[in-house]
Amino acid sequence: MDYKKIFLNEITDEGLTLNVTLAKEEFELQVDNNRIADGLSFKGILQRISGQYILSGELQSVWIASCDRCLEEFHLPVKTQVLLRYVDSSKAPSGSTYTSNNPVDEPDEIVEEYIDMYKVFTEQLILQIPMKALCSDSCKGLCSNCGQDLNKKECGCDRRVVDPRLSKLKNYFKK
Numbered sequence: 001m002d003y004k005k006i007f008l009n010e011i012t013d014e015g016l017t018l019n020v021t022l023a024k025e026e027f028e029l030q031v032d033n034n035r036i037a038d039g040l041s042f043k044g045i046l047q048r049i050s051g052q053y054i055l056s057g058e059l060q061s062v063w064i065a066s067c068d069r070c071l072e073e074f075h076l077p078v079k080t081q082v083l084l085r086y087v088d089s090s091k092a093p094s095g096s097t098y099t100s101n102n103p104v105d106e107p108d109e110i111v112e113e114y115i116d117m118y119k120v121f122t123e124q125l126i127l128q129i130p131m132k133a134l135c136s137d138s139c140k141g142l143c144s145n146c147g148q149d150l151n152k153k154e155c156g157c158d159r160r161v162v163d164p165r166l167s168k169l170k171n172y173f174k175k
Helices: 117-126 164-174
Strands: 005-007 016-022 034-049 052-066 073-088 109-111 114-116
Touching: 034 073, 034 117, 052 117, 073 117, 114 117
Parallel strands: 073 109
Antiparallel strands: 005 114, 016 034, 034 052, 052 073
């Protein structure tokens, strides 16, 4: 079975068990300074319930990210639960749009005849990119004066920040 596109007519009443492993060559993704290290794996099930298609499972991969403090690359493991609902466009009310009085009842996407698993994997992995990627919680970053990586060695620069409103008082004790 080709996991790039899962056609809705292939989904039986028992559901479709998915066990997908894609190598880096099969699934490459780069967003800003982040890229997928070794591909991905997804284990889950795709079921047809009350005219909707429910995709649930677990997606795992590893991002190669750039630390926002020290700029070093590091591996960031990704493990996320996926739960998405789809509606066949031929069964959706009013054709291409789906409206409901209850927003909880609205599907995540209206599909034509297949579910694009590459799109699912791409969206779910992009959602896992942290807003501030850190190689470790204790990362010291770079020196603001000389640019030395403070995780590797101290540079000796005076990095104290003086509030400009109090800068006149800086010399008060030197008299």
